[in-house]
Amino acid sequence: MKREFIKGNEAISKAALLAGCSFYFGYPITPSSEIVHACAQLFPLVGAGFLQAESEVASINMCYGAAAAGRRVMTASSSPGISLKQEGVSYMASAELPVVIIDIMRAGPGLGNIWPEQSDYNQVVKGGGHGSYKCPVLAPNCPQEMCDHTILAFELADKYRTPVYVLADAYIGQVMEPVEFPSEVLPVAKKEWAIYGDKESKHNLVTSIQMNTIEMEKVNVVLQKKYKEIEEKEVRFSEYMTDDAEMIIVAYGISSRLARSVVNDLRSKGIKIGLFRPITLFPFPKKQILKHADHAKLFVALELSNGQMVDDVRLAVNGKRPVEYYGRMGGAVPTHDELIEQISGFYKKYIG
Amino acid sequence: MEEATTPRVEISFDQCKGCELCVIECPKKCLFMSKKINQFGYLVAEYSGKDCTGCGICFYACPEPGTITVYKKIKNKV
């Protein structure tokens, strides 16, 4: 184990190599560019493939090709780039190709700006491209998790033959913290469905088209079964002071870091408040949130968007308790004082 | 003992789509469109039974992979 003081974005590139990733295809975009920089620097040194693609669209399709060849492959971008990749993600979901996609979210819509937002939630967690598909989504909130989740993402991608997202924001990408990296490279098993350009694998086929409606429905049924299994087995979350909480903030990524400071502060003032942090956004920890509706009288979704995750919190709580939302947009990050005022306001309104 | 056979062309009745491209390409004009209709409803091409030189032009003219087989001038072992 080596501890390194490192940016979240750079931790991703190193973790990818340790996860057995042998290809990176990407296009630079702030605030994710440190990932492509680090890959450009490291991958050729160890004999892995690196290519700066001509576009986001090309890069995800290069991933499609490499994944079809059985490789562990990664691409990374930031919100506008993820919009462009959605076509390829849909194809990969349908063709059941594993890939790890990193999204370091910035502000939108449109070109927006390079400051943090969490407004890709809907396009990343709900599928994003055409067709009935979803991708597992991991939401790290520190560089250590940027490392750990990247490695986990490769494992999940291969296990379920699906694209997997690591969804972080500009601040989690830019922040430096100590990270402990594993000291071994994960083995990558030969995939019996992949196309290796040899006699043994030449009758394999990777495709996403089935003209026959019943056959295409079968493809969809297989996918839905897979998503159900993922919902049953892969839910991840963390909790902070939720046991006796009357009020629970639900937040992921940078928002969860802000929320933790708020919880510490308000707890010191005697308010029973806790933090529930979904680590997987799909599958969303619905049951685990609902469980808290027994004792918590109020849930507040804190997110840097117009309120996207809050829909999932409401579905989880299922009308049992009120669910409020607070957030900022445009790259503005709420200050601690602002959050104390807002969250206290909700507390007064519902609890007293 | 070896014996020379005459070249010929075989057109699969079931696989012909009746596009007529082999007919117009044949340098010896020994293929023609017949009045017979196959399972798809296409009028199929046929070999007249004579003049084939085994040149293979009709094979490459035909868009279908296995519809046409050309037997070149070969020596059969008897």
Place this chain on the structure above:
Amino acid sequence: MSTTEETKTKSDTISKPAGFVEDFVRKPGKFPKVTHYCPGCGHGRVHKLIAEAMADLEIGDKTILISPVGCTVFAYYYFDCGNLQAAHGRAPAVATGVGRSNPGSITISYQGDGDLGAIGTAEIIHAANRGEDMTVIFVNNGIYGMTGGQMAPTTLEGQVTSTSPYGRDIRDAGHPMRMAEIIATLEAPVFVERVAVSDSKNIMKARKAIRKALQSQKDGHGFSFVEILSACPIGWKMKPTDAVKRVNDEMAKYFPIQNFKDKIAEHQPYPPRVTTPDNKKIIEVLGVNKDVRLFKKDQKFLDNFKDQNIKIAGFGGQGVLLAGTTIGYLGMETGLNVTWLPSYGPEMRGGTANCNVVLSNKEIGSPMVEHPSALIAMNGPSLEEFGPTVKKDGLIIINSSVVKEEYTKRNDVKKIYIPMNEIAESLGVMAAANMAAVTAFIAATKAFELNHLLELIKHNFKKKHLIEQNIAVINKSYQYVNDTYFK
């Protein structure tokens, strides 16, 4: 077994090439011997030439064919090789991924005119420009066959299609694109030729070109491109026999049938790509096998540590970010929790730069420093901007080499003035003003021992020849702050 069957050898007959699978079992329906193509379709002719070349060049086992979107989306029904189906226009990108992943394989990107000349223009140009190991078979029939006879980028002027019902108007729709000519202008492609599958003479030229292109890839020459003028009788609403005639009479007039580039003979084959990482190298390059801890864990130090929320600000080029990471490293090496959050993006490329550093013996929530316990202001604007945000009883360290006037807006904080630039310059390292800043922070807060900083610099500093001078700056700065404020 009859005598004839017994002697049906490859050399005796011209029949279905071995590059095709025996029965097209992937094709739905009851007829596994025939293709899904319309009567007289040019694709069938092209398929036959590819299948034959694959068999004759003995490359079937290592060939990977990319089926595009268009009528050949189902090419994988037919070819006895690895098959991959791609999104519209993306075949060259997919081929790049699969080809690079399988060095030594033969990659065929089979594309139509909409795929290659319209929606996938970027992908084909760049794959060609990189000289990817692939052979592009570009079937140009000037129409979108599969999706209903619409105009293609190669539809001829005046040609009626379902989206050019009054004939292609070049003022509106532009000119038909000559893709082979465009590709031939690029450096990397070794072989670019336009052929036609219109009559037996042209089919034989096409056969030769396809074989040459595949052979060149097999020999390691990278990218080759064969454009094939081809008939779409149904899309053109013509009899097949008239359609093939139109290829020669109309299409070939605008799209000359010729070779545009053949530098195979003079081209040095590329060495095979290495794309399989060496695990030992990964461990070595990442350095993850070493566990170097600079300082011994000091529990008392950790227990007594008081949280620090530091803002360091200045103009770009003053080493503000590095000052922050230096404090961050100190925190990490002494076992604290640390976060460092920079300003980034265009800000960094001119104008101001700042960073936030949080040090704590507890888990850190927000990495943002809104109310610094310590501000290091390297220039005037930074002091103006962040001075008011400093916590009551906090600390402001001011670079008095740049800020000449006393800062009077805050009298509820401790202020330390230190001529960072002068100290650095006096020791011959102008760039070390930021080290003076870090040292001033340590001297003023005693958050870390001076020794820790010195050790860290010796260990971490990348420019080894400047270590001694930086150490001198640190020592002088420490002494300056101590002498001025703590005596």
